[in-house]
Amino acid sequence: MSPVESYAAVPVSDSRSHYQRQVAHKLALLAVLVSLCALAMALDLAIGSETLSLHQVVQGLLHPQQVAPEIRVVLWDIRLPVTLTAAIAGAGLALSGSLMQTVLDNPLAEPFTLGISAAAGFGAALAIVFQASALAFLPLPAEFIVTGNAFLFSLLTVICIGLFAARTGLAPEMVVLLGIAVHFIFTAMLGMAQYLADADQLQALVFWMMGSLMKTGWRKVEILFVIVGAAVPVLGLLSWRITALRGFGSQAAVLGVAVKHLRMALLLLAALMASSITATIGVVGFIGLVAPHMARMLVGEDQRFSLALTAACGALVLTLASIFSKTVFPGAVLPIGMVTSLLGVPFFLWLLLGHRARRF
């Protein structure tokens, strides 16, 4: 009799059917999350200074010529870019956070762990306070000077940290410490820029740092869509390897996964998404930290499902935050960065405590 016979109580065919039931359950959860996202986006389109009915929203989206011109303008020119920005940026920040947590092997990592927010802030400050553009050689429209500066500084920061870490063989925890050091350097320089700014410049800079969906437009939606949209299929293709990295860590190399190259590629993807989103809407915290945890609590570590659910959670939370930012003080729109934490923390705690209750 085998000493481990007690482990073998389950018939072999059951393990396969259990796995298949799990997959069906995860797909159902994903469908629910995507449906909730669609509903939240419809509500975000409907709610505003002039509230529309859901019927008007659907009619205006599907048959724009059949609704009144003012509804068409409100929907297509004002609200749709904001709603789409919320959904795409939420998904992108969540994915970026998930990748950072995997690459840095740190559950507390988020898109801004390596100093992206401070670097973007400093880049924006250079444009707002000193009217300096790091992209002066490009014929950029005026509205893109702040965005371009913020994007360039944040992306270059992460690339430099990543290359330095790869060349010197730094362990993930050392990379996090390096990121914190870089964050403080840019925060100090940002403080200096604020000190030198006049009242109007200071107001513009502080408002930029708070994060706002109101800075968006169709052009920015297109850019975000291209960057986040390009990352999604790449992540889909890499999802088995990312799961191997999460599941086996550096030992994934034994299975033929090029761990160093994969880490670098994921870091670049995360930085690209976080930098472009931060440059477009400012610093929006919390989503990149908690959306990956929400997804993992719901579907586990299989990144084929976890990454998709992470994106859906991020899109849902930022869209709900957008609705909340318009409704909490009628007539005013709160900066989105403030709202995400207020809205997300209670939900995350509920999920965390509910999950613990089920486990123990």
Add this chain to the structure above:
Amino acid sequence: MLELHAVSVELSGSRIVSDVALRVGAGQTMALLGRNGAGKSTLVKALAGLLPYAGRAMLDGKELACLPAGARGAHLGYVAQDPAMLAARLTVFELLLLSQNSRRLGWSPPRQSFQRADDILGMLGISGLAAAMPMQLSGGQRQMVALALALVNRPRLLLLDEPTSALDLANQFHLLDTVERYTRRNGIATLMVLHDLNLASRYADRSVLLEGGEVRAQGATGDVLTGERLAQVYGVHCHIVPVAGRRAIIPVELCR
């Protein structure tokens, strides 16, 4: 099968393994023995591709370091001292699928992955663990799962780093019986780090005794594990007595 020629490993500038040469034939099990810090785990990690090494390590005539990434899993099975999968929020069955498809670009795992996962769970007698997560398992169960993950790709070389360290007496025999049977039946080479000299004596066809990163002795396990040599390497007087047709190694006292 596995042949090492002057394999050396350096960590942070200091040489941990020096000029190791050994050979493990098809269907053979070799034990890597030695005191703590002798370089056993470092050598195994290097062969697993986790550390760079100098020298030549050939598996079936091909340099290990030059194996195409996609073929590594089919050549190598590795059970670490502290398997990383223990913290993952994946079920044992998911881990077995992942182990076979870690470089896959498609969405669904192929049908044969399910069959292999079922087979290996059945072979090790742990089908009941398929839906469990490693963090919910005992140390011994995790060791069995780690072995299942190493074997599921049907490797040509099995590297085991203290595979019985968390197992009770019965499961030590069960795991090593399984490894021995698998090694012989499939004609693979197995290299395992062991601290229990009696288990090495029972299960290893050949043994290598490392000291300070260098090979102190190698050959048939019975020839390597002599009382005089154990006293020199471990600093412990041992009696070696025949028990039920086998050699039992009984540590008596520290050498003075």
